[in-house]
Amino acid sequence: MSNSQGPEALEISETPDGEKTLRSVLGAIAAAFERNAQGQRGGLSNGDMAELRRISPDKPYTPALWRILLDFVPDGWVAGPDRDQKERQWATLLMAMAICAGQHDPYKRLGSALAEAGWSELRFVRLLRARDARLEAEVRRLSQYLSSKGTPANFGDLAQLLFHQDGELAENRRRQIARSYYRALHSLESK
Numbered sequence: 001m002s003n004s005q006g007p008e009a010l011e012i013s014e015t016p017d018g019e020k021t022l023r024s025v026l027g028a029i030a031a032a033f034e035r036n037a038q039g040q041r042g043g044l045s046n047g048d049m050a051e052l053r054r055i056s057p058d059k060p061y062t063p064a065l066w067r068i069l070l071d072f073v074p075d076g077w078v079a080g081p082d083r084d085q086k087e088r089q090w091a092t093l094l095m096a097m098a099i100c101a102g103q104h105d106p107y108k109r110l111g112s113a114l115a116e117a118g119w120s121e122l123r124f125v126r127l128l129r130a131r132d133a134r135l136e137a138e139v140r141r142l143s144q145y146l147s148s149k150g151t152p153a154n155f156g157d158l159a160q161l162l163f164h165q166d167g168e169l170a171e172n173r174r175r176q177i178a179r180s181y182y183r184a185l186h187s188l189e190s191k
Helices: 022-037 046-053 063-072 083-099 110-117 121-129 132-149 155-163 167-190
Strands: none
Touching: 022 046, 022 063, 022 083, 022 155, 046 063, 046 083, 063 083, 083 132, 083 155, 110 121, 110 132, 110 155, 110 167, 121 132, 121 167, 132 155, 155 167
């Protein structure tokens, strides 16, 4: 896999030849957020974290966003004629990760995390149906909710939701998230 491919071509796994994957990039960003929380070197500044948490559909571009994109995200992932859209999607993802700093868990599916945190089915359906600016607003709500509950989640699943909004691949990603949500919900209701 080449770094010149867009996020739609990314698999959530490490490659044996050390190329960056969505999983490895999100892991590195989450580690930088963790270092900030622990006051360690190599982390982001408190100002950068605050900028990221304030990202909104009206103001998606901040200096912190550009620094993270340049430091962590391969250029080819945001290149192309839809560059602005890709950068906005990354901005939304980074806003959510900053709000939930310390809660990225690549082994905890987003759907099951939402169900276990008590995210209502109505909100969940609204999230899966949302696109573009509406999806950005839903992502802010879910990240604030997960943060308030202290529930870890795989932000790779959230990235897939943002990066794939139309077409068959988007529907596949949404069904994967739905399966984990309803499986966890069923398990909770069966107890």
